[in-house]
Amino acid sequence: MRWLPEPARESLTLATVLHALSDPVRLELVRRARVTPDSTCAVLAEGMDVPMSTLTNHFRIMREAGVVSMAVDGRHRRIRVRADDLRDRLPGLLDLVLRLAETDQAPV
Amino acid sequence: MRWLPEPARESLTLATVLHALSDPVRLELVRRARVTPDSTCAVLAEGMDVPMSTLTNHFRIMREAGVVSMAVDGRHRRIRVRADDLRDRLPGLLDLVLRLAETDQAPV
Numbered sequence: 033m034r035w036l037p038e039p040a041r042e043s044l045t046l047a048t049v050l051h052a053l054s055d056p057v058r059l060e061l062v063r064r065a066r067v068t069p070d071s072t073c074a075v076l077a078e079g080m081d082v083p084m085s086t087l088t089n090h091f092r093i094m095r096e097a098g099v100v101s102m103a104v105d106g107r108h109r110r111i112r113v114r115a116d117d118l119r120d121r122l123p124g125l126l127d128l129v130l131r132l133a134e135t136d137q138a139p140v
Numbered sequence: 141m142r143w144l145p146e147p148a149r150e151s152l153t154l155a156t157v158l159h160a161l162s163d164p165v166r167l168e169l170v171r172r173a174r175v176t177p178d179s180t181c182a183v184l185a186e187g188m189d190v191p192m193s194t195l196t197n198h199f200r201i202m203r204e205a206g207v208v209s210m211a212v213d214g215r216h217r218r219i220r221v222r223a224d225d226l227r228d229r230l231p232g233l234l235d236l237v238l239r240l241a242e243t244d245q246a247p248v
Contacts, residue, residue: 047161050158053162129158132154
């Protein structure tokens, strides 16, 4: 697998990470990716009625914000939430947001 | 004072609130508004090198997301963070984000 470029841990910022999490589809993708690490994008998006081009854009926003790592695996892209980096830079944020997302109205 | 329209407490959503907080200028405005409730927009933005039209837009985004209430007071607009509503709908989020914002690199 080849990992796509991503920001270093120390350059993650609160505003950018909040923006990456500020969309119902992205929140749901992160929630699923947290549950099943290294899933392909296609598997993560299963059952969502979202065009592939939109999904690609969502994954790019999350990768560029430092929320997920993304690897090229043949014809697939695999996703891993950067939980350790986020915990280091923004302690408590990811866990709280995912917990709140579960109790929020089902958005997708 | 006349309060401008804002979403009801029960219609606040995680994604919209995260989006309202996902900008360094808005984060700083919320932080200041939390410290000094009912300040005018002009006072909250003191020392920020941000055009008034941009500030107006920021305050509108935060009001429409349910993060702040905004009152018309003569020629002024006064801002109050909806801390109780946010705590009720998204427990812990505002406090955590403001705490993280303080330790994040000074953004503005």
